[in-house]
Amino acid sequence: MPKRVLTGTVVSDKTDKTVVVRVERKVKHALYGKIIRRSKKYHAHDEGNVYKEGETVRIEETAPISKLKTWKVIERVDTHKSPEQAA
Secondary structure (H helix, E strand, O other): OOOOEEEEEEEEOOOOOEEEEEEEEEEEOOOOOOEEEEEEEEEEEOOOOOOOOOOEEEEEEOOOOOOOOOEEEEEEEEOOOOHHHHO
8 A cells, every 4th residue: 555645834843853744635615615725734754854844845654653753754845935934
């Protein structure tokens, strides 16, 4: 069975060897039919502490590394920074 791969934005890089990645998806509302955004945060392993807040990354499912970490960062997709970091 292939490992799941998701793309999201790093929202926190404060912990050692860990980044928190927010993955957004768009779903259709069951009753009204409007497309709405749903997001979920994943803790992902970052061995070299190289990924910073605001970057877009791809994460891959792995065997559990700790209580919360079952994902690891594969690669950087985009390096656009959030408006707060540009200032």
